[in-house]
Structures are given as structure tokens and as C-alpha cells.
Amino acid sequence: MVVQDKSNSVNSSRTMDGSQNKVEANILLLGAENVGKSALTVRFLTRRYIGEYGDIESIYSHTDRIDGREISFNIWDSLHPQNYEVEGYISEKQLQWADGFILVYSICDRASFNVVRQQVQRIRLYKNKLSAPTPIIIVGNKRDLKHRRTVSSEEGRLLALSSDCGFFETSAAETYHGVLLVFHELLDLIREARALKKGTAGFKGIVRSMSAVFGRRRTE
Numbered sequence: 001m002v003v004q005d006k007s008n009s010v011n012s013s014r015t016m017d018g019s020q021n022k023v024e025a026n027i028l029l030l031g032a033e034n035v036g037k038s039a040l041t042v043r044f045l046t047r048r049y050i051g052e053y054g055d056i057e058s059i060y061s062h063t064d065r066i067d068g069r070e071i072s073f074n075i076w077d078s079l080h081p082q083n084y085e086v087e088g089y090i091s092e093k094q095l096q097w098a099d100g101f102i103l104v105y106s107i108c109d110r111a112s113f114n115v116v117r118q119q120v121q122r123i124r125l126y127k128n129k130l131s132a133p134t135p136i137i138i139v140g141n142k143r144d145l146k147h148r149r150t151v152s153s154e155e156g157r158l159l160a161l162s163s164d165c166g167f168f169e170t171s172a173a174e175t176y177h178g179v180l181l182v183f184h185e186l187l188d189l190i191r192e193a194r195a196l197k198k199g200t201a202g203f204k205g206i207v208r209s210m211s212a213v214f215g216r217r218r219t220e
């Protein structure tokens with residue numbers, strides 16, 4: 001198992017004119033075994049589908065330019081832990097590290113859909129103190145295996161709707177474009193969440209300085 005350790009995300013850096021030019025996003029792929037987490041990651045990074053990926057857990061860094069802005073993706077392709085009593089276990093370290101989550105299930109594997117359901121709940125529970133909702137995209141993978149489908153698109157969409165997540169069905173085996181959409185949509189959600197957080201922080205700052213002023217007046 002190879003896990004490259006990285007400190008928490010550096011959100012952005014500023015150029016000389018003050019505009020934010022570089023964006024960094026930590027993306028964590030979760031889900032049950034064999035659902036295609038590595039296939040999706042490798043598709044996004046290399047555009048290729050190689051078929052077999054082995055039991056490797058890794059954090060990959062990948063830089064891209066989107067709409068003239070440099071985007072630095074850190075992608076943690078996780079392994080589903082064995083022998084944990086809690087179904088859908090996510091470690092504290094993973095929860096802290098990630099700016100956004102891709103929760104993957106296979107449309108042919110109902111048990112993997114239940115794992116995603118548990119993982120959404122765990123993330124929402126852990127992060128519910130934050131002002132902006134944590135970005136999550138639910139992905140039903142192996143769409144090419146329609147004849148073996150056991151989870152309907154509606155069920156996937158409903159879970160996403162009820163838990164404020166994005167939703168895609170993809171086939172890492174068949175398309176690069178669909179996979180690209182998933183990562184780009186998550187990046188958009190991460191940037192929106194950061195903007196929202198900044199707004200709230202600004203408002204909290206105003207409230208704090210007002211109460212400081214009123215506090216001082218009372219003691220004068």
C-alpha cells in the first residue's frame with residue numbers, strides 16, 4: 001500500500017495583481033471494493049482504461065489548466081478497509097484531508113450502493129458543523145454492464161437528491177468524457193463551497209468587530 005502523505009489543502013495562491021490564479025483541490029475517492037475507484041482515477045489522469053489495477057492505494061497529483069486557471073488536483077484513490085465493524089468506515093485523517101468526495105458504487109452491486117449510503121451519512125455527520133456543505137458526488141459506475149444492473153438510476157439520483165450530493169452514472173471502461181465531467185463538477189462544487197465559506201467568515205468578522213466596539217463602550 002502506498003500512501004503519499006500530504007498536509008491539508010492549500011486553497012489558492014495569489015499573483016502580483018492580487019487575482020487568485022492557482023487552485024488546489026484534495027479529492028478523495030471512496031466506495032466498496034471492486035467498484036472502479038482506480039479505473040476512474042486512472043481514466044481521469046491518463047485518459048486510458050487498462051483493465052486491471054491491483055490493490056494499490058495512492059495519492060496522485062495532477063495539474064491542469066481550466067478556463068485559463070491552473071488547477072492542481074490531489075487525488076486519493078482509497079482502498080476499502082477490510083474487517084472494520086462499521087460499514088462504510090472512513091478514517092478521521094481522510095475526512096480532514098478531503099475538500100471533496102467522489103463516492104463510487106457499481107450499478108451491478110447493491111451492497112456497494114449501501115456502502116455509499118453509509119459513507120454519505122458519515123461525511124455529513126462529521127462535517128455538519130461547517131458553514132458550507134461539503135461537496136460530494138455520487139457515481140454509479142459500470143454503466144456499460146446494463147444487463148447486470150441491480151441499482152436503478154432513480155435510486156442513485158434519489159439518494160443524491162436527499163443528501164445534497166451531485167450524481168452521475170459513468171463507465172470508466174467506455175468513456176473518458178463522462179469521467180472528466182465528474183471531476184470538473186466536483187471542482188466547481190469545491191470552489192463554490194470555498195466562496196460561501198469566505199462569505200460567512202466575512203460576516204462573522206463584522207459581527208465580532210461590532211460586539212468588540214459595543215463591549216468597549218459599555219466599560220467606558
Ligand SMILES: Nc1nc2c(ncn2[C@@H]2O[C@H](COP(=O)(O)OP(=O)(O)OP(=O)(O)O)[C@@H](O)[C@H]2O)c(=O)[nH]1
Nearest residue numbers: 033034035036037038039051053080142171172173
Ligand atoms: N465493465 C466495467 N468494468 C469496470 C469498470 N470500471 C472498473 N471495472 C473493472 O472492475 C474491476 C475493479 O476495478 P478497480 O478500478 O480496480 O476497482 P476499485 O474500486 O479500485 O477496487 P479496489 O481498489 O480493490 O477497492 C476491474 O476488473 C476493472 O477493470 C467499468 O466502468 N465497466
Ligand SMILES: [Mg+2]
Nearest residue numbers: 037038053056
Ligand atoms: Mg483500487
